[in-house]
Amino acid sequence: MSEAARKIIDSASELDRRMTDFSNSSPNYQQLEKEYSQLALQPGSAVLIFAPNGIAFLFHWIAAIANGYVPCAIAPSTKISLIKELQKSLHFVAIVGPQLDPTLYQAKYFGKIGTFNAVVFDNTKPAYEPNDVLILTTGTSGQRTACVHTVDSLVCNASMTNKALNITANDKQLIVLPMYHTYGLVTQSIGAIISGCGLVIDGPPFNASRFAKLIEKEDISIIAITPTIARDLLKRDIVLPAVRVISIGGDQVSPEEVTRFLSKPFVNELYITYGLTEAGPRVSFLPAHTAPVDKYDTVGIPFDGISTRIENPDVDGVGQLLVKTPSVCRRKVGSTINRQPFTSDGFLETGDLFIKDDAGYLRYVTRNADILFIKGEKLNARSIDAVAQSHPHVEFARTTLNNVNLLVTRLWATDDKILDLEEVRRYMMSFLRLHEVPDNIIQETNAEFHK
Amino acid sequence: MSSSIENHLKDILIKDLYIEHEKNKILPTHSFRNDLGVDSIGFVELKSQVEKQFSIVIHDDDFTPDNFSTISSLTELINSYGKTNGAQG
Numbered sequence: 001m002s003e004a005a006r007k008i009i010d011s012a013s014e015l016d017r018r019m020t021d022f023s024n025s026s027p028n029y030q031q032l033e034k035e036y037s038q039l040a041l042q043p044g045s046a047v048l049i050f051a052p053n054g055i056a057f058l059f060h061w062i063a064a065i066a067n068g069y070v071p072c073a074i075a076p077s078t079k080i081s082l083i084k085e086l087q088k089s090l091h092f093v094a095i096v097g098p099q100l101d102p103t104l105y106q107a108k109y110f111g112k113i114g115t116f117n118a119v120v121f122d123n124t125k126p127a128y129e130p131n132d133v134l135i136l137t138t139g140t141s142g143q144r145t146a147c148v149h150t151v152d153s154l155v156c157n158a159s160m161t162n163k164a165l166n167i168t169a170n171d172k173q174l175i176v177l178p179m180y181h182t183y184g185l186v187t188q189s190i191g192a193i194i195s196g197c198g199l200v201i202d203g204p205p206f207n208a209s210r211f212a213k214l215i216e217k218e219d220i221s222i223i224a225i226t227p228t229i230a231r232d233l234l235k236r237d238i239v240l241p242a243v244r245v246i247s248i249g250g251d252q253v254s255p256e257e258v259t260r261f262l263s264k265p266f267v268n269e270l271y272i273t274y275g276l277t278e279a280g281p282r283v284s285f286l287p288a289h290t291a292p293v294d295k296y297d298t299v300g301i302p303f304d305g306i307s308t309r310i311e312n313p314d315v316d317g318v319g320q321l322l323v324k325t326p327s328v329c330r331r332k333v334g335s336t337i338n339r340q341p342f343t344s345d346g347f348l349e350t351g352d353l354f355i356k357d358d359a360g361y362l363r364y365v366t367r368n369a370d371i372l373f374i375k376g377e378k379l380n381a382r383s384i385d386a387v388a389q390s391h392p393h394v395e396f397a398r399t400t401l402n403n404v405n406l407l408v409t410r411l412w413a414t415d416d417k418i419l420d421l422e423e424v425r426r427y428m429m430s431f432l433r434l435h436e437v438p439d440n441i442i443q444e445t446n447a448e449f450h451k
Numbered sequence: 452m453s454s455s456i457e458n459h460l461k462d463i464l465i466k467d468l469y470i471e472h473e474k475n476k477i478l479p480t481h482s483f484r485n486d487l488g489v490d491s492i493g494f495v496e497l498k499s500q501v502e503k504q505f506s507i508v509i510h511d512d513d514f515t516p517d518n519f520s521t522i523s524s525l526t527e528l529i530n531s532y533g534k535t536n537g538a539q540g
Contacts, residue, residue, distance in 0.1 A: 022516065050488075051485075052484040052485060052490070076484070076488040076490055077489065077490040077492075078488075079469075079471060080471055098485040098486065099485060099488050178490065178491060203491065203516055204484070204489075204491035204493075204494045204516070205491065205494035205495065205498070205514055205515070205519055206491060207511060207512075207514045207515055209511050209512050210512075210515055210516075236511075375492050375495065376492075377492060429469050433492070434468060434469060434492050434493055434496055435492045437469070
């Protein structure tokens, strides 16, 4: 077992003294570790954890690692059809979760681990190794893919954030972002575990007034929010209690928004961050409170130890950002992965277009065109197309955002059949999460259409 | 009246939030988060549908994990707004 994994596991027994989640449950870590052991899965077996934010989720995640299994967190709203597909494509040996209905899975065993239900499939040869961690890339690469990280790569990345933001045991973080995404899991949860700081986990739902009250009541010093939440706070002119650090990441923030946020009395240190799951996730950060105004439209400079370059820049210096980081994933897995996103000299291909200025600041030009933001959540339009195209009567699908930010999927039918669009919608709903379901589904009848 | 609201909330969960549970198996005491898998976007949609279908406006201070904990707690909240007669079938 690696030193990083040992550190995470050893910390588990004292986490309930450092963490609060308002769930009224008090999971016993030692008992969970023992119950995972009793599943007797082979080392490297992947375990899908299907649970809401909370200490219980974190304990399950750590207990799986302690037993040499490979945990993978997934949104609790994920549809059963997709989970079944993921079970096959990513080779999950077990699935656990509070709302899991064992009767829906053809499993060889079902029972309980702590208060969560658990199903175990055939204990076949594991696809991974002990110390691996799977992180789904549903928002970026599509629905059926994941990054194979290690506990070490995630701890390494969380350490970079802790160091850059000077997060120590004297701090207390508030988590309101989903812990099945890298920001909540790695940057905040693992970051808190290894720094020794306190951690308060809240929601959903997110509520700005409650957020403000919790910061005050719990004496929070570190918060992380998405640009969507930041814009909501600005729009409502919410005044938060002062915190030492606010970081904003997950999507682009405009220079005007940075300026407006910096003018707020509760902002001391404001960090704009950029990252992607494959990188572990954080790559660069802009300390906006000290940065020159002309850098507000950048995502700052890479963390210490990370190098970047622009691939084949055009005359304006625009090209794909390549990243070399010690926290990079080992590989990507899934049925749609046909090549690994690495250059021959070990740089990660981000798929995002950037300019790098003379001082090394990274300026976002555009993200991968397939990635859309709906209600603050990232999604990959091509994965929605893939779901539509898996319908037996759909030949081709194309999902886009229209001019009023509605998600529209256009369908071309096999042999120009007339589609029952309501039936196609129900079919798509059985795979997609709420924000991924198109607002409009339209059948195109262009017989001249060619893929 | 409360059972009618609970019934209406179950319909919202199934038709608008696409919760994959049989209606007759959803209990008033089921946790939206733990038992029904409602996540952050789901809660926003749930609030929006409750406002629309019960003709009420839920104050930001009431959009809390406590009020949006179970069908029972949300029913109590809707009752407290005293406008249940506006519910649409």
